[in-house]
Amino acid sequence: MKILEFHELPVEDRLRLLVDGNVAECATLEARLEPILNALEAHGGEWMPDVIEGRRRRKYSRTAISKTLEEERTSGSVTIGLYRTTAPALDMTLSLGSTASPAELGISATLQPLSFFSRKERCREFIETVRAWARHIPVTYAMAHGMADRQLAGAPYFGRDGTTSRRDGFDKVYELFWLNIFGPKLVESVGRERMLSTPAHLVEALPNGSVLLVLRPSAADFASEEARVAQARAHVHLRPDLDFDTVLRTLKERSAALVPVEPRFHPDVAPFLSRLPDEFAISERQRKIAEFNAFRPPEVEEWLPVGHPSDVANPERVLESYGDLSEGLVAALHTKVPSIMDETAESLTDLDFYFWQDNFPERYTRELIDSHTAPALGAYLGDVLVRRLGGTWVLRQKLEESQVRVGKRVWLPFLRVRRYMQSRQSLLDYSLTQFFHAVERYRP
Incomplete structure (x- = not known):
C-alpha cells in the first residue's frame, strides 16, 4: 500500500492537530482506544485513514488494529500511525502510555492541504470528531490550526526554552x-465565566471541566481581515493584560508573511534557487522566495580572454589524472546525487543542491575539501564543459590555472570550485549552475 507522503507532494499549508489527555486504566488497549476510533469512524469522513502502521503496515480495520496492538503491547507504550492513500494526505499518530492509571494519551495529526478545510461542513465534522474525543477522555490541552501560522505564533515554546515548555506546558x-480545548486547570486560572463568555464561533463546556473554543466556522480563512479581528478580540478577552491593537497588528503581520510570493529568480541560478524554499519551514517559505528573488550572484570572473599555453610534459597522463579525480567524485556521490553520472547541466544543479542542503563547506574539514573534494569537483566541472559545450582542456602544471576553452574564452573550473567551496553562502555566490550557463553563452 502506497501512502501519501508529504515530502512527495507539492508544498502547501497543512492543518495541524494536537491533543494531550489521559485515559483511565482499562482491561485492554482496545478498550482504551475504542472511543477514539468510534469518533474517527463516525466523523472522519473524507479524511478517514485507510492505512494503519505499527510494526507492519496494514489496511485500516478493527482487526488490523487488534493485530497491531497485540504486536505492540509488550513495549509498555503503544504508538500507531494512521495514513491515507488518496487526498487529502494524512499523517496521524495515536500514542498511549504505559499501563499506569491514568495513562497518558496523545493524538497528533497533520492534513494536507489546509484548503481542504475551506468547506464549513468538513470543519463541522472535524470539530465533532475532536468534541467526541474530549467527551470520552479527559483532555488537558488540544489545538488545531494552520501549520504555517502556528509556526509564526512561536508554538510550541512561545518564547520559552524547551525545558520550561515541557515542564509547564x-x-x-x-x-x-x-x-482550542483548555483543560480544567487553565479554565479555572482564567475564570470559567470569562472563558465561557469568549466571543467566538463556538464555546462549549465539556464533561471533565475543559472548554472547547472554536474561533471561526472555517479553519482555512484564518488569515482574512475578519478572522484576525475575531482572533484578536477573543485573545484579549481571555488575556485582559494584552492590548488589542498590538495583538491585531501582530496577527496582520503574520498574515502578510504568508501571502504567496511569485518566484522571479535570476535566470542563471533559477534551476538551483527554485529548489531551496522548500527546505525551509513552511512559515518562512514566502520570505525566502522574496529573498531569492532579490539575490543577484556576482558576475562570473573565472575566465581569461587569452589563455596561458599548456606547460605540461605529458598531457595524456594529466588528463587521465583528471579523469581519475572525476570518477572518484562520481563513485563517492552517485547514490546521493544519481544524475552525477550523466555529466549534464542538471547534474551540476543537483550537486549545487546537495552541497547546500548538506552544508558541505562548513560541515567537513578544510583539509578534506581542499585536498580531495575541490580538485575532484573541478575536474568534473571541466569535463562537463568539454562534453556538453564542446570545450577543450588547456592543461597547466598548477591545477587552478588549468583551463577549458569554449568559444573565444578560456574558463577556470578549478578556480571556480575553490571559491565555491568556501562557505554555504559561497555555494550560492559561485554556483556550478551559474558558471555553466555563463560558459554556455560563449559556445560557438
Whole structure:
C-alpha cells in the first residue's frame, strides 16, 4: 500500500492537530482506544485513514488494529500511525502510555492541504470528531490550526526554552488557534465565566471541566481581515493584560508573511534557487522566495580572454589524472546525487543542491575539501564543459590555472570550485549552475 507522503507532494499549508489527555486504566488497549476510533469512524469522513502502521503496515480495520496492538503491547507504550492513500494526505499518530492509571494519551495529526478545510461542513465534522474525543477522555490541552501560522505564533515554546515548555506546558493562553480545548486547570486560572463568555464561533463546556473554543466556522480563512479581528478580540478577552491593537497588528503581520510570493529568480541560478524554499519551514517559505528573488550572484570572473599555453610534459597522463579525480567524485556521490553520472547541466544543479542542503563547506574539514573534494569537483566541472559545450582542456602544471576553452574564452573550473567551496553562502555566490550557463553563452 502506497501512502501519501508529504515530502512527495507539492508544498502547501497543512492543518495541524494536537491533543494531550489521559485515559483511565482499562482491561485492554482496545478498550482504551475504542472511543477514539468510534469518533474517527463516525466523523472522519473524507479524511478517514485507510492505512494503519505499527510494526507492519496494514489496511485500516478493527482487526488490523487488534493485530497491531497485540504486536505492540509488550513495549509498555503503544504508538500507531494512521495514513491515507488518496487526498487529502494524512499523517496521524495515536500514542498511549504505559499501563499506569491514568495513562497518558496523545493524538497528533497533520492534513494536507489546509484548503481542504475551506468547506464549513468538513470543519463541522472535524470539530465533532475532536468534541467526541474530549467527551470520552479527559483532555488537558488540544489545538488545531494552520501549520504555517502556528509556526509564526512561536508554538510550541512561545518564547520559552524547551525545558520550561515541557515542564509547564500550555499553562496560560499564549495564543488562540482555530480550535482550542483548555483543560480544567487553565479554565479555572482564567475564570470559567470569562472563558465561557469568549466571543467566538463556538464555546462549549465539556464533561471533565475543559472548554472547547472554536474561533471561526472555517479553519482555512484564518488569515482574512475578519478572522484576525475575531482572533484578536477573543485573545484579549481571555488575556485582559494584552492590548488589542498590538495583538491585531501582530496577527496582520503574520498574515502578510504568508501571502504567496511569485518566484522571479535570476535566470542563471533559477534551476538551483527554485529548489531551496522548500527546505525551509513552511512559515518562512514566502520570505525566502522574496529573498531569492532579490539575490543577484556576482558576475562570473573565472575566465581569461587569452589563455596561458599548456606547460605540461605529458598531457595524456594529466588528463587521465583528471579523469581519475572525476570518477572518484562520481563513485563517492552517485547514490546521493544519481544524475552525477550523466555529466549534464542538471547534474551540476543537483550537486549545487546537495552541497547546500548538506552544508558541505562548513560541515567537513578544510583539509578534506581542499585536498580531495575541490580538485575532484573541478575536474568534473571541466569535463562537463568539454562534453556538453564542446570545450577543450588547456592543461597547466598548477591545477587552478588549468583551463577549458569554449568559444573565444578560456574558463577556470578549478578556480571556480575553490571559491565555491568556501562557505554555504559561497555555494550560492559561485554556483556550478551559474558558471555553466555563463560558459554556455560563449559556445560557438
